[in-house]
Amino acid sequence: MKIFLAGAAGAIGRQLVPMLIESGHDVTGTTRSEERATWLASVGARPVILDAYHPDALSAAMIEARPEVVVDQLTDLARGFSAEDVANTARLRETTTGTLADGAVAAGAHRLVAQSGAWQYAAGPIPHDETHPLRTPTDEPKDAGLRGIIALERIVLGAVGIEAIVLRYGYFYGPGTSYTPEEAPELKVSIEGAARATAAAIERGPAGVYNVVDDIQSVSNAKARELLGWEP
Numbered sequence: 001m002k003i004f005l006a007g008a009a010g011a012i013g014r015q016l017v018p019m020l021i022e023s024g025h026d027v028t029g030t031t032r033s034e035e036r037a038t039w040l041a042s043v044g045a046r047p048v049i050l051d052a053y054h055p056d057a058l059s060a061a062m063i064e065a066r067p068e069v070v071v072d073q074l075t076d077l078a079r080g081f082s083a084e085d086v087a088n089t090a091r092l093r094e095t096t097t098g099t100l101a102d103g104a105v106a107a108g109a110h111r112l113v114a115q116s117g118a119w120q121y122a123a124g125p126i127p128h129d130e131t132h133p134l135r136t137p138t139d140e141p142k143d144a145g146l147r148g149i150i151a152l153e154r155i156v157l158g159a160v161g162i163e164a165i166v167l168r169y170g171y172f173y174g175p176g177t178s179y180t181p182e183e184a185p186e187l188k189v190s191i192e193g194a195a196r197a198t199a200a201a202i203e204r205g206p207a208g209v210y211n212v213v214d215d216i217q218s219v220s221n222a223k224a225r226e227l228l229g230w231e232p
Helices: 011-022 034-042 055-065 083-107 141-157 191-203 222-228
Strands: 002-006 026-031 046-049 069-072 111-117 163-169 171-173 188-190 208-212
Touching (some): 002 011, 002 055, 002 083, 011 026, 011 191, 026 034, 034 046, 055 083, 069 191, 083 141, 111 141, 111 191, 141 163, 141 208, 163 191, 208 222
Parallel strands (some): 002 026, 002 069, 026 046, 069 111, 111 163, 163 208
16 A cells, blocks of 8 residues: 655654555655655655645645555654644644645545544543543643644544544653653553554544543543554
């Protein structure tokens, strides 16, 4: 299968790309870095160096790749979860998700898989499943991340003519992340487990939203277990 992976050399991409290559997929991956492009090529992917904020370049790369599946793993969290990094990631999602969704349709892709977060559910009965509402954001800077998630989910799930899947990950822990298993917040998932869930969503499962989290009381992962065949 031909896959276009935006943000291919981040923490999850480092786990996901080798999995996809090993499974026989043809992967085109974007990065802003020459060094990371070299890594992508070394594991068998086709690197494209571009700035995702440039819609024409992003769209052209997607059209040229002609993917069957587009995966959005774009973030700006290389330095962690500071207020600035979270705000930058929100801006990235608000700015680029529409380009990715439109480009996926224009390129002839049949599926779009995007990264979201499982830590923004509104207060209510637990465990939270995917039908439960997210919090209503305020205009305060502390809600920038939530505003970005809401924008991403609205655009992806509203895309016409494509199967849209949103993966609400927990906080990542493991190689290339900000956390060890012991240091991560309770609502978490290993980076390797998140990559496996993403690989599963690329290949199977109905469109919709999935929580991708470790076994905890507050958020249910039953849907991903049942429909994606995934385990944390």
